[in-house]
Amino acid sequence: DTGVSQDPRHKITKRGQNVTFRCDPISEHNRLYWYRQTLGQGPEFLTYFQNEAQLEKSRLLSDRFSAERPKGSFSTLEIQRTEQGDSAMYLCASSLFPGKRLGDTEAFFGQGTRLTVV
Amino acid sequence: QKEVEQDPGPLSVPEGAIVSLNCTYSNSAFQYFMWYRQYSRKGPELLMYTYSSGNKEDGRFTAQVDKSSKYISLFIRDSQPSDSATYLCAMRGSNYKLTFGKGTLLTVNP
Numbered sequence: 001d002t003g004v005s006q007d008p009r010h011k012i013t014k015r016g017q018n019v020t021f022r023c024d025p026i027s028e029h030n031r032l033y034w035y036r037q038t039l040g041q042g043p044e045f046l047t048y049f050q051n052e053a054q055l056e057k058s059r060l061l062s063d064r065f066s067a068e069r070p071k072g073s074f075s076t077l078e079i080q081r082t083e084q085g086d087s088a089m090y091l092c093a094s095s096l097f098p099g100k101r102l103g104d105t106e107a108f109f110g111q112g113t114r115l116t117v118v
Numbered sequence: 119q120k121e122v123e124q125d126p127g128p129l130s131v132p133e134g135a136i137v138s139l140n141c142t143y144s145n146s147a148f149q150y151f152m153w154y155r156q157y158s159r160k161g162p163e164l165l166m167y168t169y170s171s172g173n174k175e176d177g178r179f180t181a182q183v184d185k186s187s188k189y190i191s192l193f194i195r196d197s198q199p200s201d202s203a204t205y206l207c208a209m210r211g212s213n214y215k216l217t218f219g220k221g222t223l224l225t226v227n228p
Contacts, residue, residue: 004161031214040126042206042218043162056215091161095214106152107216109161 004110006092012116013082020078021113025094032075033107034067035091036060043091043109049075050097082117089114121145124207124219133228137194141207141219144188148209148217151183153192156204156221165205166192197226 005024013019025032031050035043046065047057051072061067064082069075079086093107124141131137139153150169154162166181168174168190174181182191190209194201204221 006161033214033216035216040220042122042124042208042220043216044218045215048215056213097214103164103167105214106150106164106167107214108164109154111161114159 004092004094004108006090006110006113008113009111010114010116012118015084015117016081018078018080019082019115020076021090021092021115023075023077023092023110025074025092026096026108029094029096029108030072031095031097032069033093033095034075034077035093035109037089037091037112038087046077079115082115084117087115087117119144121148121217122207122209122219125222126220128223128225130225130227131197133197133199133226135197135226137192137197137201137224137226139192139194139205139207139222139224141190141209142188143190143209143217145209145211145217146188147211149212150210151181151190152208152210152216153179153181154206154208154218156206158203162206197224199226199228202226 033048034046037043049069089112091112093109096104099105153166156162171185178195180193206221207219208216
């Protein structure tokens with residue numbers, strides 16, 4: 001198992017452009033999470049999926065943000081009309097629910113996509 | 119007041135020192151407590167998880183939870199330069215949504 005994979009690792013975009021990030025979770029994991037981390041802060045929850053259903057969205061997720069997880073496998077996070085305040089590390093994590101072993105239900109993170117809006 | 123408070127440091131120690139990292143929290147609904155390690159420009163790596171008050175040991179790492187005081191700690195024994203990273207405490211209730219501290223930047227000097 002290669003862990004949670006995110007693509008791209010780094011994205012530089014001009015203000016007003018749309019961007020899309022992809023996350024491939026650990027293969028047996030049915031829960032998938034998106035978090036955002038800004039410099040000097042801990043990650044903040046954005047949204048999560050169980051299989052293909054989006055079960056919770058944070059108030060941080062404005063209308064310009066949309067996440068999907070078709071077929072309950074990989075997920076995409078799209079940001080429309082990017083703003084400089086969107087510059088951050090976008091982290092994807094996955095977990096298994098219910099777990100088979102102790103600790104399975106905890107989130108395992110990918111390496112993140114660093115977004116810079118210029 | 120933030121739900122999770124963590125001193126951001128930075129913390130600098132000599133190799134071999136015992137490191138103590140701490141977080142306090144205010145939400146009584148938090149039941150599960152984690153420590154993540156994050157190297158520069160990388161994603162957080164799950165280091166320890168604890169589901170009850172008391173101590174949990176894994177090699178050089180010990181996680182301690184005191185729910186009555188709403189206080190958690192991570193101790194690193196015989197610290198190594200490779201331990202240099204940001205350490206994030208995280209916690210959750212039953213809904214699997216993690217709330218993180220700001221992270222403490224640790225440098226272990228050879």
